[in-house]
Amino acid sequence: MKKLPEKLLGYTKYKEIKHGVKQLVYESSNAEDFENRWAKFIEKYDLELNEWLYTLYEERRRWVPCYLKCHFWAGMSTTQRSEGMNAFFDGFMNSTTTLQQFVAQYDNALRSKAEKECEADFASTNTTLPSGSQSFIERQFQDEYTHAKFGEVQNELRCKMNCNIKSVEVHGCKAKYIVKEALIWKDQSADKFNEVIFDLMTKDIECTCRLFEFRGVLCRHNLIVLA
Structure with a gap:
């Protein structure tokens, strides 16, 4: 999530508004939910004329999770990509590394990363993680997925x-399940x-949480329907 400018919002409201933005950004399940929450948030804090927040809202499709969940990102957010890059170079270079050292250490980091990936592929191919249940669905993933x-x-x-299924509606060849998660x-x-x-x-299934689209993993809500 983009950082809120404390000076523009004012110190007294900054903490409360920051929490409010974080909550509506990460708890909105879909675009319509976000739009409604954002409108109420802006009205509550009288921020209709705040130019910075208006600009932030105009770019919402680029950074708000509910707009991005329909695209595969391997589950990575912007901050996670940054953290991943830091972890990639960890142990190979630091703030005192010269440009000449950087070139050599970059190759070493790439080589180390490739070796770890090969080891992980070998382990996934030649060993099997134990199943935690008697589910045939779990066994299918056990055969096809990496560890x-x-x-x-x-x-x-x-x-x-x-999770439990609260209601089921069938319209033609499609069934709609409302799944409650505690x-x-x-x-x-x-x-x-x-x-x-x-x-x-077709046996196709999709959930509003979009975990499969975002991370490539069937969510708990889909699994309880398929069970």
Whole structure:
């Protein structure tokens, strides 16, 4: 999320507004939800004439997660890409590294990265992570995914226990499921609802959380429908 300019917003409102922006950005499930939350937020703090926030809103499709979840980003946000780059060079260079040293160490970093990837591929090909259940779905992912990605699938399978189907509507060849997920937010229970669409003919499935589109992993909401 882009950093809020404290000087433009004023010190007294800065902390509260920053928390409000963070909440509506990361908790909005879709574009319509974000639009409604943003309108209420702007009205609440009387920020209609704030030029910086207006510019931020105009660029919302470039940085707000709910607009990006339909595209595959391997689950990486802007900050994660930056952190990933720092980790990539960690141990090979620092603030005192000269330009000549940088060129040599860059090659060393690339070589080390390639070796680790080869080792991970070898481990995924020649070893098998144990299944945590008797699910045929889990076994399919166990055969097809790398260890790291299979670990993400297993996490979704574990979290499936916090979900239950609240309602089902069938229209033609498509079924719409409303899935309730029990969460804990600030030490209090908080329920979240997601909509899952399942095509009875093609067997295609999609969820409003867009985890599969964003990370390449079936979400807990899809899994409970498929179970």
